[in-house]
Amino acid sequence: MALPSYASPLERAWHYLYLVICGLIFFFLIAPILVIIPLSFNAEPFFTFTPAMRSLDPEGFSLRWYQSLLTFGMQNPDAEGWAFWADAWTNAHWIKAAKNSIIIGFFATLVATVLGTLAALGLSRPEMPYRRAIMAILISPMIVPLIITATGMFFFYSNPCELLSLVGLEPQCGRLSGTYLGVILAHATLGIPFVIITVTATLVGFDQSLNRAAASLGASPRVTFFRVTMPLILPGVIAGALFAFVTSFDEVVAVLFIAAPEQQTIPRQMWNGIREQISPAILAVATLLVIFSIALLTTVELLRRRSERIRGLTPQ
Amino acid sequence: MANVALDPHAAIATTASGVGAALTTADGKPLARALARSQRRARRRAFLLVLPLLAFILVTFVIPIGQMLQRSFYNDGFSRNMPQVSAWFAATERGTDPDEAAWAALAADLTAAAEARTIGMVGTRINYDLSGARSLFTSTGRALRGGLEPPYREALLGINEGWDNPMLWSAMREASRPYTANFYLAALDRTRDEDGRIRQVDERQQVYVMLFMRTFWLSLLITGLTFLLGFPIAHLLATLPMRKSNLLMILVLLPFWTSLLVRTTSWMVLLQQQGVVNDILVWLGVIGHDQRLQMIYNQTGTIIAMTHILLPFMVLPLYSVMRTINPSYVRAARSLGATSWTAFRRVYFPQTLPGLGAGALLVFILAVGYYITPALVGGSSGQLISNMIAMHMTSTLNWSMAAALAALLLASVLVLYWLYDRLVGIDNLKLG
Numbered sequence: 001m002a003l004p005s006y007a008s009p010l011e012r013a014w015h016y017l018y019l020v021i022c023g024l025i026f027f028f029l030i031a032p033i034l035v036i037i038p039l040s041f042n043a044e045p046f047f048t049f050t051p052a053m054r055s056l057d058p059e060g061f062s063l064r065w066y067q068s069l070l071t072f073g074m075q076n077p078d079a080e081g082w083a084f085w086a087d088a089w090t091n092a093h094w095i096k097a098a099k100n101s102i103i104i105g106f107f108a109t110l111v112a113t114v115l116g117t118l119a120a121l122g123l124s125r126p127e128m129p130y131r132r133a134i135m136a137i138l139i140s141p142m143i144v145p146l147i148i149t150a151t152g153m154f155f156f157y158s159n160p161c162e163l164l165s166l167v168g169l170e171p172q173c174g175r176l177s178g179t180y181l182g183v184i185l186a187h188a189t190l191g192i193p194f195v196i197i198t199v200t201a202t203l204v205g206f207d208q209s210l211n212r213a214a215a216s217l218g219a220s221p222r223v224t225f226f227r228v229t230m231p232l233i234l235p236g237v238i239a240g241a242l243f244a245f246v247t248s249f250d251e252v253v254a255v256l257f258i259a260a261p262e263q264q265t266i267p268r269q270m271w272n273g274i275r276e277q278i279s280p281a282i283l284a285v286a287t288l289l290v291i292f293s294i295a296l297l298t299t300v301e302l303l304r305r306r307s308e309r310i311r312g313l314t315p316q
Numbered sequence: 317m318a319n320v321a322l323d324p325h326a327a328i329a330t331t332a333s334g335v336g337a338a339l340t341t342a343d344g345k346p347l348a349r350a351l352a353r354s355q356r357r358a359r360r361r362a363f364l365l366v367l368p369l370l371a372f373i374l375v376t377f378v379i380p381i382g383q384m385l386q387r388s389f390y391n392d393g394f395s396r397n398m399p400q401v402s403a404w405f406a407a408t409e410r411g412t413d414p415d416e417a418a419w420a421a422l423a424a425d426l427t428a429a430a431e432a433r434t435i436g437m438v439g440t441r442i443n444y445d446l447s448g449a450r451s452l453f454t455s456t457g458r459a460l461r462g463g464l465e466p467p468y469r470e471a472l473l474g475i476n477e478g479w480d481n482p483m484l485w486s487a488m489r490e491a492s493r494p495y496t497a498n499f500y501l502a503a504l505d506r507t508r509d510e511d512g513r514i515r516q517v518d519e520r521q522q523v524y525v526m527l528f529m530r531t532f533w534l535s536l537l538i539t540g541l542t543f544l545l546g547f548p549i550a551h552l553l554a555t556l557p558m559r560k561s562n563l564l565m566i567l568v569l570l571p572f573w574t575s576l577l578v579r580t581t582s583w584m585v586l587l588q589q590q591g592v593v594n595d596i597l598v599w600l601g602v603i604g605h606d607q608r609l610q611m612i613y614n615q616t617g618t619i620i621a622m623t624h625i626l627l628p629f630m631v632l633p634l635y636s637v638m639r640t641i642n643p644s645y646v647r648a649a650r651s652l653g654a655t656s657w658t659a660f661r662r663v664y665f666p667q668t669l670p671g672l673g674a675g676a677l678l679v680f681i682l683a684v685g686y687y688i689t690p691a692l693v694g695g696s697s698g699q700l701i702s703n704m705i706a707m708h709m710t711s712t713l714n715w716s717m718a719a720a721l722a723a724l725l726l727a728s729v730l731v732l733y734w735l736y737d738r739l740v741g742i743d744n745l746k747l748g
Contacts, residue, residue, distance in 0.1 A: 004650075011656055022552045025545050029627060030567045032582040033574055035592060039585065047585040048595050115369040122365025127358040134366060135742050136733070141377055143733050145685020147702040148381060148722045151709055155387075156380030163379060189376045192369065197745050250575045253687055257709070270577045274584070274692055283585065286578040293573040297566070300573075 033290055040065055040283035047280065065284040069094050072281070094285065097269040104180065104265060105248040108187035112244040115188075116195030117237050121229075123196070124203040135196070142193035149190070150257040157182045157258045178260035186254045191244030198243060202236025202307060235307030239300050246296060385726070388499050388719035393441035394491035397434040398425040405492035410512050414485055419468035422479075426472075427464065430457035444714055445487040445498060445507075452478045486512070499720035524704070524721065531700045531725075534619065535683035539630075541623045542679050543672065546630035550671075553631075554638035565635075572628040580689050583621040587612040587693075613695030621689050626682060630675035633740075637671025674740040681732045685725065701725055 003015050043062040044050050052060025071077035073093035077084070088095055122128055123135060141149060156163070157177035176182035210232070214224040230237075252267040259268070266285070273282045339347040395402045400421035414422075429435040439453025459475045472479045490498055490508065501507060505522040506514050516522070549568070553561045571579065586592050594608045603609065611617060641664065649659040687702035694703070701721060708718035736742070 004647075007656075014656075018548065019552075022549050025549050026564065026567045028545070028624065029571050032579065032586055032624060033571055036578070036582045036585060039592075046590065047588055048590055048592050111372075115372055119366045119369035122362045125358070125362040125365075127355065128362040128366070129359050132737070132742070134370060136737055137378065138366075138369060138373055139742050139745065140733070141373070143681055143729060144381070145687070145702055145725060145729060147685065147687045147705050148384075148726050149377065151705065151718060151722060152380035152382075152384040153376070154709070155384050155715075156376075162383070163375070185376050189373065192373065200743065246573065250577070252577065267575065267577050270581070271688075274577070274581060278581075278584065282581055286575075286581050289575045289578050293575065294570065297569055297573045301566075301569075 040287040101265040107184045108248040109245040111188035112191035113241040120199035139193045146253040150253045154257040177258040187248035191247045194243035195240035198240035235303040392494035402492040423468040503720040542630040550634035615698040617693035618698035633674040634671040677736045
């Protein structure tokens with residue numbers, strides 16, 4: 001944003017002040033996330049920069065919090081070599097939580113992406129009836145306060161068959177709360193709006209005549225979908241899937257209400273850690289998660305550019 | 317090839333035999349009907365694509381919430397387990413003093429409930445309206461083991477004097493019907509007196525209205541703050557060349573992609589009394605070493621952390637609208653003699669309103685229902701209505717109350733959501 005040559009001195013002064021203000025706001029946005037990275041290498045159990053850290057003394061830094069992450073919950077943290085890693089893999093609380101988060105996130109993303117992409121394809125057709133109302137319902141899991149969603153799920157998942165009694169059936173079935181399936185379904189529900197939003201946004205620029213061209217050349221609807229439509233909307237689908245995964249990976253309220261300790265996830269483990277006795281080990285987890293989100297952000301950004309390129313919108 | 321046959325254009329036979337003959341398809345059907353049929357089929361196909369997801373959302377999301385909200389006006393904890401005394405209440409007018417028949421019915425129901433071990437549930441239901449009632453029911457239940465002899469009034473009063481309380485009888489009358497509006501009244505800090513008139517509860521017990529007001533006020537404040545902070549940077553991002561603005565955009569998107577718990581944790585760490593912000597302030601000499609500020613576990617903590625967390629939701633819609641504003645309008649205004657302030661106020665700012673509306677509504681909707689951040693950094697003065705719902709769900713176990721509060725919160729969110737759809741359109745919701 002260049003200043004015009006006719007700007008008065010006052011305007012110039014204001015312009016530089018404005019740039020400084022913007023710099024401060026960007027600092028406010030990013031500093032809290034970056035500051036925890038050095039703090040997680042603190043050698044002392046404090047949440048501030050110790051004098052040793054400020055003078056960049058190597059004594060002030062350590063990996064002890066990362067080590068404590070690994071050993072927390074292990075049977076025999078003093079073991080050597082293979083035995084240590086086997087123990088960590090089966091017993092360490094954070095590793096268990098990470099495994100749970102990944103399993104739940106993967107399947108929730110799968111459900112959300114498959115159903116969400118199909119629905120987005122339907123919603124983008126001009127013939128779709130009641131488009132607006134249906135879209136509003138499908139996006140609502142993102143809008144309705146999480147605590148309300150979690151409360152509703154709490155009752156429903158503890159006795160899913162109660163629903164059938166409304167239509168006069170009295171079947172017996174188990175609970176969904178406290179099971180992996182329950183948490184996966186809950187997270188899929190929460191991730192769906194993100195898939196719908198990103199895939200419909202990709203389909204806005206989609207040229208429907210490509211489908212007709214494929215059909216006129218003899219392709220069946222299935223072949224048309226997999227060979228023509230899918231490659232074009234794939235970046236949007238992947239971005240939506242990543243959003244759904246992050247939603248599941250970051251979700252704690254529904255987990256608190258419907259999961260059993262068996263389904264402990266990373267956010268829930270963090271939640272417990274923060275509520276009970278916050279230690280710098282939490283900062284070590286936070287640092288790892290920040291690195292994870294940087295990787296995700298990069299992926300999404302690359303996908304966006306690719307999508308713009310293959311859809312003929314030039315990247316600027 | 318099925319697709320081709322469906323397409324009406326492909327199947328039209330141009331029977332140009334005579335002017336005035338109705339257009340027909342190759343197999344001789346009127347074209348209008350064939351077209352209508354094919355459009356119906358296309359609608360059905362589009363709907364079938366959406367159907368699995370719609371069914372999924374209805375079953376796992378809409379119906380569970382509906383079921384939960386039902387608890388706000390339906391609670392049969394008393395009426396189901398105390399059938400005889402409920403029948404007596406149904407047969408008599410409000411304000412009728414309990415006669416011996418009522419006491420007999422009560423004694424019979426209490427004995428049955430004590431045997432069925434449901435008396436705790438009954439007491440809990442009455443306890444919602446009259447605190448202390450639960451222990452009255454459970455202690456009476458324990459004393460009932462030996463059975464009761466008439467006259468029942470004296471027998472029950474012999475176990476516990478508390479049974480003669482007119483407030484208790486009024487509360488039982490209220491609970492004798494499973495449908496009740498009392499939880500909504502309680503959610504608005506209202507209650508019924510012995511004659512069934514609605515009045516405000518004691519001043520010391522008024523919490524919910526204040527909490528709703530605080531939730532709305534803090535959400536409004538946070539929306540305002542995100543606007544003040546988001547507007548300048550969205551403008552900068554929109555006016556910089558793409559290459560630079562894409563780089564700066566990362567600073568907005570990284571927080572957006574970072575875990576909510578991570579962001580909340582970092583604010584907890586920064587704002588502590590022994591934290592980095594206080595250290596810097598002491599080092600700068602702004603405050604003394606012994607006057608470190610309490611910036612967390614109170615409203616300040618909630619406001620700072622939530623403003624930071626919701627800021628990207630304001631910047632992104634503002635940015636996407638500002639990108640489309642043609643800079644020549646402002647230049648034209650300047651060339652016609654407007655000062656830069658006037659040009660901004662009268663020409664530029666009005667064009668940003670769609671983005672501003674979208675961002676503000678989204679931030680407000682999200683803020684009103686926030687739970688995690690206030691629970692972790694809010695202390696007692698920074699709690700919002702969501703935290704109260706969680707408290708009723710997990711510690712007081714007054715699920716009907718939680719449902720009534722949830723219904724009120726949900727109603728306000730849905731009104732805002734409807735407004736968002738009308739003003740912005742859900743299709744225009746963008747993420748990153």
